[in-house]
Amino acid sequence: MTGHSYRDLIVEQHVRLFRDAIGAEFLFMDDNARPHRENIVDECLQSEDITHMDWPAYSPDSNPIKHGWDMIGRRIAARQPPFPPVYRNFGGHCLMSGVIFPQDQIDNLILSMHRHCKACIASSEIHTPY
Numbered sequence: 001m002t003g004h005s006y007r008d009l010i011v012e013q014h015v016r017l018f019r020d021a022i023g024a025e026f027l028f029m030d031d032n033a034r035p036h037r038e039n040i041v042d043e044c045l046q047s048e049d050i051t052h053m054d055w056p057a058y059s060p061d062s063n064p065i066k067h068g069w070d071m072i073g074r075r076i077a078a079r080q081p082p083f084p085p086v087y088r089n090f091g092g093h094c095l096m097s098g099v100i101f102p103q104d105q106i107d108n109l110i111l112s113m114h115r116h117c118k119a120c121i122a123s124s125e126i127h128t129p130y
Contacts (some may be wrong), residue, residue: 001035002038003034003035003036003038003039003041004040005035006035006036006041007041007044011041011044011048011050012048015028015050016048016050019048019050026050026051027051027052028051028052028053029052029053029113030052053113068106068109
C-alpha cells in the first residue's frame with residue numbers, strides 16, 4: 001500500500017465517514033506504517049479536520065485490538081467443557097464459543113488508548129530503545 005492508496009481507500013472512504021458519524025470527539029488512531037505517515041496522508045487529515053493521535057515509535061501494548069484478542073483468548077481458555085480437538089484453530093474457537101464482549105469492556109479499551117499512548121510517548125522520550 002502506498003500513501004496515495006491509503007489516503008484514497010482508507011482515509012477518504014472510511015475514516016472521514018466515521019468522523020462525520022461520531023462528531024467532534026472523534027480521534028483517529030493508526031500506526032507508524034510508512035504509508036500512514038506520508039505527507040499526502042497528513043495533508044488530507046488536516047484538510048478534513050481529522051484529529052490524529054500521536055503514536056509512539058515503539059508501542060507493542062498500545063493496540064486495543066491486541067487487548068481484545070487477549071480477552072477472547074481468556075474466555076476460550078476458561079470455557080467448560082473445553083473445545084474438542086476438531087476446533088483447535090482460534091477462529092473456530094471464537095465462532096463456536098459465541099464470544100460476546102460487554103459494551104463497557106469495549107468502551108474501556110477505546111477510552112484507555114489516549115491515556116496509554118500519552119504514557120508511551122513520555123516513556124519513549126526518557127528511554128530510547130537501542
